[in-house]
Amino acid sequence: MSSERLFHRAGRPAELLIRGAYVLDPRAGLDEPHDVLIRAGCIAELGSPGSLPAPEGGETIEAAGKHLFPGFVDPHVHLRTPGQEYKESIDTGTAAAAAGGFCAVIAMPNTDPVVDEAPVLRSLVETARRQARVPVGFLASITRGLDGDELTEMAELRDAGALGFTDDGKPVVSAGVLRKALQYQRLCGGVISLHEEDPELSRDGAMHEGAVSARLGIAGIPSLSESTMVARDAALAAYEGARVHFQHLSCVESVQALAQAKRAGASVSGEVCPHHLTLTDDIVRTLDSRFKMNPPLRAESDRRALVEALKAGVIDCVATDHAPHAGHEKEVPFEQAPMGTTGLETAFAALFTELVMTGELALDTVIERMTAGAALYGLPVAPIAPSRLANLCLVDLDARFEVGAEGYMSRSANSCFHGRTLHGKVLLTVAAGTVAYTSRTFAEALAKTPLSGAADHLTTR
Amino acid sequence: MGTVVLDRDDMRRTLVRIAHEIAEKNPDGAVALVGIHRRGAVLARRLQALTSELLEPAVPLGDLDISFYRDDYSIRPSAPVVLATHLEFPVDHRTIVIVDDVLYTGRTVRAAIDEVFDYGRPARVQLAVLVDRGHRELPIRPDYVGKNIPTSQEERVYVCVDEIDGEDEVKIESDLSPTQPPPTPRLA
Amino acid sequence: MSRIGPHLLSIDDLDRASIERILDRAESFDEVSGREIKKVPALRGRTIVNLFYESSTRTSSSFELAAKRLSADVVSIRSQGSSVDKGESLKDTVQTLSAYDPAAIVIRSPYAGAAGLVARWTPAAVINAGDGKHEHPTQALLDVFTLRRRLGALDGTNIWIVGDLLHSRVARSDILAFTRMGATVTVCGPPTLIPREIEALGCRAATTLERLGEADVVYVLRMQQERMRDSFVPSLREYAARYQITPERLLPGQLLMHPGPVNRGVELSGEAIDSPQALIGAQVRAGVAVRMAVLYELLVGSTSLAAVA
Numbered sequence: 041m042s043s044e045r046l047f048h049r050a051g052r053p054a055e056l057l058i059r060g061a062y063v064l065d066p067r068a069g070l071d072e073p074h075d076v077l078i079r080a081g082c083i084a085e086l087g088s089p090g091s092l093p094a095p096e097g098g099e100t101i102e103a104a105g106k107h108l109f110p111g112f113v114d115p116h117v118h119l120r121t122p123g124q125e126y127k128e129s130i131d132t133g134t135a136a137a138a139a140g141g142f143c144a145v146i147a148m149p150n151t152d153p154v155v156d157e158a159p160v161l162r163s164l165v166e167t168a169r170r171q172a173r174v175p176v177g178f179l180a181s182i183t184r185g186l187d188g189d190e191l192t193e194m195a196e197l198r199d200a201g202a203l204g205f206t207d208d209g210k211p212v213v214s215a216g217v218l219r220k221a222l223q224y225q226r227l228c229g230g231v232i233s234l235h236e237e238d239p240e241l242s243r244d245g246a247m248h249e250g251a252v253s254a255r256l257g258i259a260g261i262p263s264l265s266e267s268t269m270v271a272r273d274a275a276l277a278a279y280e281g282a283r284v285h286f287q288h289l290s291c292v293e294s295v296q297a298l299a300q301a302k303r304a305g306a307s308v309s310g311e312v313c314p315h316h317l318t319l320t321d322d323i324v325r326t327l328d329s330r331f332k333m334n335p336p337l338r339a340e341s342d343r344r345a346l347v348e349a350l351k352a353g354v355i356d357c358v359a360t361d362h363a364p365h366a367g368h369e370k371e372v373p374f375e376q377a378p379m380g381t382t383g384l385e386t387a388f389a390a391l392f393t394e395l396v397m398t399g400e401l402a403l404d405t406v407i408e409r410m411t412a413g414a415a416l417y418g419l420p421v422a423p424i425a426p427s428r429l430a431n432l433c434l435v436d437l438d439a440r441f442e443v444g445a446e447g448y449m450s451r452s453a454n455s456c457f458h459g460r461t462l463h464g465k466v467l468l469t470v471a472a473g474t475v476a477y478t479s480r481t482f483a484e485a486l487a488k489t490p491l492s493g494a495a496d497h498l499t500t501r
Numbered sequence: 502m503g504t505v506v507l508d509r510d511d512m513r514r515t516l517v518r519i520a521h522e523i524a525e526k527n528p529d530g531a532v533a534l535v536g537i538h539r540r541g542a543v544l545a546r547r548l549q550a551l552t553s554e555l556l557e558p559a560v561p562l563g564d565l566d567i568s569f570y571r572d573d574y575s576i577r578p579s580a581p582v583v584l585a586t587h588l589e590f591p592v593d594h595r596t597i598v599i600v601d602d603v604l605y606t607g608r609t610v611r612a613a614i615d616e617v618f619d620y621g622r623p624a625r626v627q628l629a630v631l632v633d634r635g636h637r638e639l640p641i642r643p644d645y646v647g648k649n650i651p652t653s654q655e656e657r658v659y660v661c662v663d664e665i666d667g668e669d670e671v672k673i674e675s676d677l678s679p680t681q682p683p684p685t686p687r688l689a
Numbered sequence: 690m691s692r693i694g695p696h697l698l699s700i701d702d703l704d705r706a707s708i709e710r711i712l713d714r715a716e717s718f719d720e721v722s723g724r725e726i727k728k729v730p731a732l733r734g735r736t737i738v739n740l741f742y743e744s745s746t747r748t749s750s751s752f753e754l755a756a757k758r759l760s761a762d763v764v765s766i767r768s769q770g771s772s773v774d775k776g777e778s779l780k781d782t783v784q785t786l787s788a789y790d791p792a793a794i795v796i797r798s799p800y801a802g803a804a805g806l807v808a809r810w811t812p813a814a815v816i817n818a819g820d821g822k823h824e825h826p827t828q829a830l831l832d833v834f835t836l837r838r839r840l841g842a843l844d845g846t847n848i849w850i851v852g853d854l855l856h857s858r859v860a861r862s863d864i865l866a867f868t869r870m871g872a873t874v875t876v877c878g879p880p881t882l883i884p885r886e887i888e889a890l891g892c893r894a895a896t897t898l899e900r901l902g903e904a905d906v907v908y909v910l911r912m913q914q915e916r917m918r919d920s921f922v923p924s925l926r927e928y929a930a931r932y933q934i935t936p937e938r939l940l941p942g943q944l945l946m947h948p949g950p951v952n953r954g955v956e957l958s959g960e961a962i963d964s965p966q967a968l969i970g971a972q973v974r975a976g977v978a979v980r981m982a983v984l985y986e987l988l989v990g991s992t993s994l995a996a997v998a
Contacts, residue, residue: 257821
């Protein structure tokens with residue numbers, strides 16, 4: 041049943057030899073250079089560098105000096121489908137995911153219409169089967185229309201393929217309504233994921249409440265708005281024995297509440313976004329709406345606490361909360377702009393450049409946390425191991441690039457890292473056994489190598 | 502550096518002569534002195550002291566900051582010191598003698614005349630300069646000249662006064678060596 | 690020489706020397722305003738656009754008059770009845786305005802950062818006439834000008850800013866400007882209206898008028914009726930009892946200021962407004978001269994193309 045909760049366009053199974061890359065997959069216990077042979081989309085064999093023969097009818101990629109990671113999993117993206125395809129579609133969103141090294145993503149239901157009924161979900165599944173370049177899972181909403189009042193038909197939505205439920209974009213304000221959902225989860229299963237915010241405290245806030253908001257005269261959202269709700273809902277989850285995942289955590293107080301809930305034995309998990317791990321409210325002094333998100337960028341002490349929590353495993357995984365918005369929507373004064381940043385194409389590079397290269401986090405920790413989202417949602421995303429479906433990405437850690445200099449695969453350009461120079465360029469992504477992405481320069485280089493055939497199955501820029 | 506063309510004594514004698522000329526040309530005394538900042542204003546003050554010995558009643562003194570009337574914003578930088586205009590007597594029906602240190606293209610005087618006319622309608626306007634160095638670009642001529650000093654455009658004429666420069670003299674300096682090109686405008 | 694420009698978006702754009710220069714220039718323009726012909730040709734042939742997204746008679750007319758006294762052509766666009774109301778975005782409006790080839794755009798907006806955005810979209814000099822609750826730099830400059838005339842240098846002067854700090858862009862610009870000029874600033878108001886971490890701007894904070902006697906200058910902010918409705922203060926009566934400035938609360942030597950318009954009987958008693966300690970009228974008169982100085986310095990002054998002598 042669970043294999044029918046990820047949907048994508050079937051592609052040609054990869055026939056590929058990746059030679060000599062440094063393979064790092066913590067889940068598979070791999071941490072040294074290997075040849076990796078992929079046949080019919082599965083990992084046929086792993087061998088020491090140079091030991092495996094080139095596959096007939098397939099490509100050979102000389103990858104010495106490059107790194108091979110398991111494909112990343114993003115449990116929190118907004119694909120804006122249905123209803124807002126001018127910002128992103130399943131096609132462009134999954135293209136962005138593949139370009140970022142992701143082999144699976146989970147899409148949020150705050151679309152138009154909201155994914156709160158089985159027919160809407162089934163239609164989305166069909167679209168994904170036609171368009172998605174990497175497997176997409178869907179969350180349905182907890183309440184109808186995200187109104188926070190009436191529960192959706194959770195069991196039927198699970199039958200239609202929903203991985204779980206969230207009202208993301210909004211909190212479930214009523215403890216009573218949330219409690220009912222947590223109880224109902226015992227019947228229908230699925231993860232209940234929560235966007236934590238107390239609207240009475242966040243009100244018309246547009247950024248973190250602190251010295252910077254005092255300076256700018258912009259209404260602030262105190263950390264308390266998030267952490268009090270995390271504490272409340274963790275207590276509810278423990279009381280009901282429910283499985284709850286806390287989304288886009290942003291402050292030290294939330295980390296403490298999550299740690300406390302785990303110590304008490306609750307079945308809870310948490311995610312954090314690359315922007316909260318690398319940026320603070322100081323950058324909002326620029327009043328550039330690229331830096332307007334919900335939850336907002338907070339203080340350096342929060343950022344450090346989030347990094348430590350991710351390192352310690354208190355926060356279980358990285359998620360981008362990829363939130364595309366059109367140029368004309370973001371190019372307005374800060375307080376008027378919608379909240380959100382894209383993130384799929386920059387997630388790994390941002391974390392590698394700002395945290396691994398600086399020594400704050402180890403590379404294998406980042407890799408593990410960027411794949412951990414799969415297990416949290418019970419997704420069958422295989423590690424790099426013989427006879428398993430290939431999910432991996434080839435990355436050049438030495439390559440530098442300017443974010444956005446060549447445009448984006450996403451339909452939208454609202455990246456909070458726009459214009460920055462980052463290290464760690466994704467060259468190739470294989471998702472569910474199919475090559476989902478090859479970077480343009482890499483494809484051009486491949487086309488010149490004598491052993492390569494026509495690269496017609498490679499997706500290029 | 503440069504050649505001194507008027508020393509302290511020369512300057513004093515010259516100003517005395519100009520003061521006499523002003524008094525002779527304006528015997529009925531409805532005259533006022535208005536100096537152009539910065540050094541023209543200093544000279545005007547000295548002329549006021551000198552003419553006050555010759556004319557009754559005492560000659561009123563004003564000064565002009567012509568910054569707001571210039572036509573050459575793109576050529577000259579703004580003065581480092583911000584000054585103001587002081588014309589605290591009525592301008593109507595008077596003879597206004599504009600005083601400046603050096604008369605060159607005539608643009609500064611043109612700006613000064615425009616500014617004076619924003620205060621009222623003088624009966625006539627006369628011009629007193631310590632040095633006329635030629636190269637007029639407008640039809641402006643002085644009524645009182647301390648010294649005519651023909652110059653080339655590569656030369657610069659400096660009028661130094663005690664009150665600002667710590668000495669009284671007029672000197673000419675060559676601005677450039679022959680092989681250097683003229684200065685080009687630079688973005689601030 | 691300190692650099693002024695290319696825009697005036699925030700008091701942060703000006704160091705102390707630049708502020709002094711603008712104030713010196715404003716003195717010259719004050720002289721111009723005393724003449725019979727209150728005009729100089731300095732900006733003749735240049736076009737200034739006033740783009741006001743918030744209603745404001747006092748600031749907009751002050752800017753208009755300043756531009757006209759510099760002989761500039763002025764185009765004033767107000768949010769009522771223009772295409773702005775019909776949903777045209779700020780960016781589109783600014784790009785349409787480029788047809789006038791403005792030398793400067795003066796913008797007032799309900800949103801922080803609007804002036805900074807406009808500066809990205811136009812080669813014109815941009816002057817922030819108030820952006821959300823963020824800054825109002827020309828108000829701060831005219832406040833410093835007024836005080837400087839009365840007190841000379843502001844070093845060591847103790848200034849209290851009393852009222853609704855949370856929603857005041859005037860206060861934010863004033864705190865920065867006063868401290869930059871050497872004064873010490875204390876802000877005072879109900880705890881609900883003092884932003885958390887306001888001290889990061891370089892001032893102290895108080896919630897009662899107990900130590901008001903330390904101040905040389907008391908700067909009072911408008912208290913708007915909406916604040917009562919939103920429960921920032923429980924009632925007008927309670928606000929007035931604790932924070933209203935009256936002659937009884939002031940010591941004889943203390944100076945009184947207010948950015949206007951005054952809510953008579955709310956933040957200031959009628960007697961206080963009319964007392965000889967009040968500099969409110971001087972502040973208003975300073976507005977045109979200071980704005981002329983800002984326009985002049987941005988468009989003509991130290992940023993002009995210049996050959997170094």
